[in-house]
Amino acid sequence: MSCLPFPSFVDQIPVDADASNKRAGLTATGSCRFHPLTCANAHKDEYLAICDKNKEQASVDGSSEGDKEEKKKLKKKYMKQGVAMATDYLTKTLLLDPSVVGVQIAIESSIVVETDGCISACFLDAGCTHIVIDGTNLEALDAARVPRERIVASFASVETCGKDEITAALALAGTISVPVTTLEQADAVLSCMPEKSDKVVFELTDVDDSPATLELVAAIAKKCKDHKGKIILVDPCATTLGKAFAACMRTDRPDGLYTTVVCTRNNEALGLVYSSIESVIAALQCNRGVYWSRSRGGLWRKGDSSGHFQTLHRLDVDCDGDALRFTVTQRGDDVEAFCHLYTLTCWGEPNGLRHLELTMKDRLKNAPEGSYTKRLFEDSELLRDKLVEEAQELSEATTKEEVAGELADVLYFAMARAIKAGVSIDDAVSVLDSRTRKVTRRKGDSKAFRIEAGDNILCKNKDCC
Secondary structure, three states: OOOOEEEEEOOOOOOOOOHHHOOOOHHHHOEEEEOOOOOOOOOHHHHHHHHHHHHHHHHOOOOOOOOHHHHHHHHHHHHHHHHHHHHHHHHHHOOOOOOOOEEEEEOOHHHHHHOOOHHHHHHHHOOOOEEEEEOOOHHHHHHOOOOHHHEEEEOOOHHHOOHHHHHHHHOOOOEEEEEOOOHHHHHHHHHOOOOOOOEEEEEEOOOOOOHHHHHHHHHHHHHOOOOOEEEEEEOOOHHHHHHHHHHOOOOOOOOOOEEEEEEOOOOOEEEEEEEOHHHHHHHHHHOEOEEEEOOOOEEEEOOOOOOOOEEEEEEEEOOOOOEEEEEEEEOOOOOOOOOOOOOOEOOEOOOHHHHHHHHHHHHHHHOOOOOHHHHHHHOHHHHHHHHHHHHHHHHHOOOHHHHHHHHHHHHHHHHHHHHHOOOOHHHHHHHHHHHOOOOOOOOOOOOHHHHHHHHHHHOOOOOOO
């Protein structure tokens, strides 16, 4: 379902790691929006430094006379610096994980225009799904210079977005965002949408967990079943967000619980559990896997007794709205086990890449004498040479069987390199997911110096050298 509510942080910071505040996992509802110049403790100076770097990038005029190649390199340098700064700001300062949570950032129209749209691409390349711009400022919407579907045109009130204003904004943006206080206002906005493919976000301010608020959330969610709309709650607490989230779900169980599948970041099922409104709220409060124990009739904070706790990344609801999915990273000092039988999953030992990863992690600590994997861990040059060798053999394989075999070899040696460096499959998945957010694309040409280095490794100790 796409109509589930998510938070917009106008005054509060997105992630509050202080456990006493009980709002560490509010972004786990799948998406969030934040306003860097109004959020308390959002490190405005760091955000403004990113803006300044993008102004530097925009000031490099590659069309003027002079050394165009040097100016092109300078512009690229500023772009990389800006993206690196934005990435650190999102992940290290704000503690967001754009690889798994859809992050929307509200950017001032003047900044978009002054940077000639560079700031838009900068934050999208850093992992944001959308940039949010004043819907009445068509100049800024046009200056963003990023794909239309990555822009949200935000209006300050229902009164400022009639049909003409919405139509004009949606010529440049794929989504509009409007604050509403009643279902009638939401209906009025929906009636102004010119195309079925266009989307709307309904913003609910001054929210609480009163029946009136939850009824409005549920009613708007029903209007948005065609994936046309979403719901934002401005600066909610975990209780309000959790209850609003549950208001958009349904269950046919007599105990009122929600069937819940717990998965890794790679969508591997770890086990089947049950959730309640109380457990969803608790999970959002502490950013951990928290479920409902039917046998004990209370909250089950996974890992409190076993030590095998989970970091919560995301909550999702299935297409029918009657089942939850918790996306987590399984933790544990002794072993990463979800199951009480000390296996990662409740379906026994995994296979494929996950089995290879777990085997190599064990080999890193407990490799028997004579183990080839142990030798790879201890001999960095051998591991490097084998990676290059197997990659070459994969590139030259011709039949389906040969390609599959050489790919398996590459995966084995690549996994050895990853495990030695403390990198997991989920870490790689995170990078892959982050890269899908980018709007700036590289040419992707091969690098001569890398080809030469590879040739030197392959020719080592051979007559060809």
